[in-house]
Amino acid sequence: MSSAWNVLLVEDDSTVARATEILFRLAGHRLTIAADPTAAYSLLARHRYDVILLDMNFVPGMSSGEEGLACIARIMADDADARVIVITAHSGIRIAVAAMQAGARDFLMKPWRKDDLFAKCAAVIAQTSEGGGSRRDAPRPTASTILGDSAGIEQVRALVRRVGPTAASVCVTGPSGSGRTLVANAIHAASADAAVKAVRIDLRDSEQWQALNAESGTVILRYPDQLAPVAQARLADRLLPGLRCIGIADDVATLSPALRRRLATVEIAIPPLAQRRGDAVILARHFALAAGEAYGRGPVRLSPAAEAMVIVSDWPDEVRGLAAAIERAALLSNDGMIDAAAIRPISSNTGPAPTPALSLNDAERLMIEAALKEHRYNVSRAASALGISRGTLYRRMAQHGL
Numbered sequence: 001m002s003s004a005w006n007v008l009l010v011e012d013d014s015t016v017a018r019a020t021e022i023l024f025r026l027a028g029h030r031l032t033i034a035a036d037p038t039a040a041y042s043l044l045a046r047h048r049y050d051v052i053l054l055d056m057n058f059v060p061g062m063s064s065g066e067e068g069l070a071c072i073a074r075i076m077a078d079d080a081d082a083r084v085i086v087i088t089a090h091s092g093i094r095i096a097v098a099a100m101q102a103g104a105r106d107f108l109m110k111p112w113r114k115d116d117l118f119a120k121c122a123a124v125i126a127q128t129s130e131g132g133g134s135r136r137d138a139p140r141p142t143a144s145t146i147l148g149d150s151a152g153i154e155q156v157r158a159l160v161r162r163v164g165p166t167a168a169s170v171c172v173t174g175p176s177g178s179g180r181t182l183v184a185n186a187i188h189a190a191s192a193d194a195a196v197k198a199v200r201i202d203l204r205d206s207e208q209w210q211a212l213n214a215e216s217g218t219v220i221l222r223y224p225d226q227l228a229p230v231a232q233a234r235l236a237d238r239l240l241p242g243l244r245c246i247g248i249a250d251d252v253a254t255l256s257p258a259l260r261r262r263l264a265t266v267e268i269a270i271p272p273l274a275q276r277r278g279d280a281v282i283l284a285r286h287f288a289l290a291a292g293e294a295y296g297r298g299p300v301r302l303s304p305a306a307e308a309m310v311i312v313s314d315w316p317d318e319v320r321g322l323a324a325a326i327e328r329a330a331l332l333s334n335d336g337m338i339d340a341a342a343i344r345p346i347s348s349n350t351g352p353a354p355t356p357a358l359s360l361n362d363a364e365r366l367m368i369e370a371a372l373k374e375h376r377y378n379v380s381r382a383a384s385a386l387g388i389s390r391g392t393l394y395r396r397m398a399q400h401g402l
């Protein structure tokens with residue numbers, strides 16, 4: 001196997017990022033740049049890296065390292081074996097210590113020297129992970145990476161981190177396609193039992209009930225809420241105490257009290273996309289890049305109008321529907337750019353193009369919020385991304401109370 005490293009650099013200063021990329025390339029390694037943590041999460045959901053170099057500050061004028069620390073926490077929660085080296089300002093020893101406590105393997109002070117950087121990368125790459133072996137040979141950790149930065153999804157991730165490692169039974173609820181199976185997998189991946197595959201049981205299929213005879217291990221139980229009351233009672237009796245149960249249901253209210261006690265010590269409710277429209281854009285960008293890679297088309301992106309369409313549309317089939325629509329649009333795109341006209345939900349009754357579900361005023365506010373967030377509250381950059389002047393953006397922000 002090649003000894004070239006596969007490195008991810010999370011750095012918002014494009015000049016520094018490009019210079020670092022050249023250094024690694026000249027040394028025979030491959031470095032991928034993520035301009036902010038959100039882009040890094042999408043890359044980490046698609047690829048494994050030998051080492052992650054993480055700048056600690058992304059908001060202009062901020063030097064607390066808070067964003068970097070939150071980023072480490074999220075990376076480590078998704079993959080406890082991730083090898084992170086943080087890059088801090090010269091005076092950032094306190095931040096470096098906090099980063100190491102949060103799971104970073106090492107740190108580097110700015111301005112760093114090339115030899116130090118390479119030596120530290122080599123050292124952390126040489127550390128074998130607990131199970132041993134190369135990270136590139138291991139399966140992607142990412143099958144359970146939950147993307148999105150809405151408060152609702154942050155809450156889901158926090159609950160997964162808290163209850164995943166326990167033996168508590170958890171019921172994941174939300175509309176079909178919203179990511180319930182993904183979250184169930186993430187709960188299992190965070191548990192001590194993660195190395196043993198969880199058994200997935202579709203409770204509507206009586207033949208699959210066989211697997212319920214297990215006395216230990218983890219079972220993911222799909223559709224308990226679609227069982228008749230008698231079958232729900234039978235199921236509650238069948239589940240032995242040593243079995244960790246993760247249920248997937250539309251709503252716990254439809255479970256009988258006995259089954260709810262056994263299956264839903266904790267409920268993790270995934271909000272529908274319509275309640276977290278900012279996540280829809282993050283997911284759409286991720287699905288576009290993933291489709292571009294899968295079909296060998298290089299990076300595929302969405303035009304600003306296409307992103308606006310994603311935000312204002314209601315998505316039948318939730319995230320699954322959004323993923324299918326973006327995959328199709330990515331396939332049909334000519335120049336790596338998806339335009340609004342190509343965005344069309346795919347559903348069982350293939351309907352017309354999406355009807356915007358929001359008023360123009362709401363849509364404008366969401367787009368401004370998304371642009372500000374994307375450009376880390378740099379008003380000039382957000383204004384140029386939106387195609388308006390700084391003055392206009394300030395006026396609109398005031399109108400929307402932003």
Ligand SMILES: Nc1ncnc2c1ncn2[C@@H]1O[C@H](COP(=O)(O)OP(=O)(O)OP(=O)(O)O)[C@@H](O)[C@H]1O
Nearest residue numbers: 145146147148175176177178179180181182319320
């Ligand atoms: N927050 C998320 N981040 C990344 N991918 C997501 C997210 N939510 C959903 N997905 C992806 O969307 C698709 C549908 O999600 P999933 O299969 O978990 O839905 P579900 O709610 O279990 O649906 P169903 O119960 O109908 O099968 C999957 O490919 C999943 O990986």
